[in-house]
Amino acid sequence: MSEPDHQERSDIIPAAPTETVTSNPLRTLLWGQGLRDFGDGFVAVLLPVYLTALGFSPFEIGALAGTALLGSALLTLAMGFLGVRYDLRLLLISAAGLMTATGVALATADSYALLLVVAFLGTINPTAGTVSSFVPVEHAVLTRETADAERTKVFARYSLVGGLASAGGALAAAAPEIFMRLGWPQLSALKAMFAVYAVLGLIAGLLYTRIPRRPPAQLGFTQALGPSRWTVYKLAALFSIDAFAGGFAVQSLLALWLFERFDLSLSVASLFFFWSGVLAAFSFPVAAWISRRIGLINTMVFTHIPASLCLILAAFAPSLPLALGLLLMRAALSQMDVPTRSSYVMAVVTEAERTAAASFTSVPRSLAASLSPALAGALFSLSWLGTPLILCGALKIAYDLALLNQFRHVKPPEER
Template sequence: MNASTRRWAARLLLPQGAHASALPLLVARALRALADGYMAVLLPAYLLAIGLSTLEVGIIATTTMLGSALATLAIGAWGHRFHSHRLLRGAALLMTATGAGFAGFSSFWPLMLVAFVGTLNPSSGDVSVFLPLEHARLAGAAAGQARTALFARYSVLGALSAALGALAAAVPDWLASHAGDSRVHALRAMFLLYGALGLVVWWLYRQLPAHAANTGAHASAPLGPSRRVVVRLAALFSVDAFAGGLVVNSLLALWLLQRFGLSLAQAGAFFFWAGLLSAASQLAAPLVARRVGLLNTMVFTHIPANVCLVLAALAPSLPLALALLLFRSALSQMDVPTRTAYVMAVVTPAERPAAASFTAVPRSLAAALSPTLSGALFAAGWIALPLIACGVLKTAYDLVLWQAFRRNRLTDE
């Protein structure tokens, strides 16, 4: 990326007051989300195509998230001993190896091993080891409202790119029908593309300075004075993540395929429009938070989205179910940038890397438990129950979160 291109991209992507060192992180997030967008749709189709059962699909989805959770835990416990740019580059190379592993194996146990150690993300949000490392660098690249705006740009780029990636889920069927290749080979090619994008992300991370730009010039430190509030937030976030894990994008795609018989192209189109709505809502989140506060934005946009999910599970027709799910997408992700900004604002600046990891770890661990449960329920014929349980649990989380933290003061940095 030459100097003129970098300046143009910085003006386009960075909010006023954010340091230019955040730019490679934003571009890397977009590329990773692009890959995650089509992987979330294609993963269940690929695993079913090579002969795995719906229960095994759920187990592999669980394994990917469990592995990410343990890696994130390691980052939280020992990551402050290493330079974050080196850890990010290592994670990018692991992304490349993950794509090659899924493309090369077709048996359940080798795939489960790659899923555990790799970076594949079957969910609608980022639950990988990249998350705390990038969040900590972003938190130091801006302050106050600029930080909320920066996290919103980060989330919006991820949502938009994931939406575009979802459209790419139609590529394997197109290749199979027009290029004369088998569907399984076409699906494997998409995993190789995932690995290639990992190499591009590795190159972007090489553009990062060795030391994070920090508006307050605070050194990293383990959790200390903010430990109590971080533990409480992490416990609540784990409930939200467990609920969300019941309907990660791969399983929601599986529900659409089984409940209404959608094709991969139709499912991809749905996730594209859902992603666009999510991106728009995340872009609006800082404006809403400026008027009503971070916590209120997190809670009071989430509850109607949860109601829509429950109603979609009970919808008698495809158009009604899709309409409810799209309306949910327009609200359900407004808490993503505001949640991250809230965590960064309630801890001391030196604790931000550790706080990012220790709030992400329970989310990943809890989310890792539920896809297997959903896979078992799907296999038993209870395909609506995971959606209903998700909506009910998320609503309970929202109410408890608001009651527990509505009087907390935020830091100014």
């Protein structure tokens, strides 16, 4: 799409409300997001521990992680279509109810077949990132409550809250070891954390009831995307490359790599993922600051490439301190594209298309990411342990260069 076409289309985007991030709907959304990301943070670390304790192989663990991402992709796609026809508040409450059901199922199941079903139908998030059916709905709510000039800043704050909550969840993953010192069996201690996850979903659902009801955008079910469809399709294709690459090093598999490569303890792993989450979280407002100076696309690309190089170098690290240092450097850089990417997608589509655009750019990411964890698990079993990290970094660099080539001239309203 040429820049003039984009300029002409952007003129029809309705002006957004000028509410700040301290308004009640946004504050409520941030609290709900924090609760679910806290739960995702400890589930991502504990999931491989739980599955290993049940006697499953690295390949089976990777396959289950991939199944979870596939199920999340399909549910997110459904949210994109439903967001055109139903109140966004109702969709968030429903997703929170599914989170509660997922936690209950994880706390009671130990059959691999049943766990695969739960992973596919539920809200298990092996990435501890924003890969869930909540995301497109939350993005649409955030954008409708925010002016263009503040949009990236609000998304940075949204990502900051989620990142800190996820980091806190990773730290809470050490809780089962505390329970075990008190005499609990390992499986009971792990299942107790999944019960906590269910309670967090329940509380989040109650919070979402405070978001005001608003009528959905008036587009037909088959018209979820309109004038922006080709922009969304190209972005979705590129984002899928990034997600496929990221699937080789999702947090659950990165934890597995540290356990296998350096015999890392659960308590040390939870502390590491806590600090990596904190670094990632505080990189979000930095990304918003940088984007105001060099633009959203440049911020996405030129922070992502150094992060990928750190991951590749970590695969060759001969010692645990060096590997952890490189991974922490990666954590401080690799997520800067999260608020900028979300803001960019919302900026280059019309208001009525926002939920669908967030969904359709998330779904290929989840579908692509669902393929690589099983491959990574097989590589862990059959070859040198660092291979998945190298593949992840190399593919991500290729994605960054392609994104820069295709979209460096397509500017959001605030950059023109």
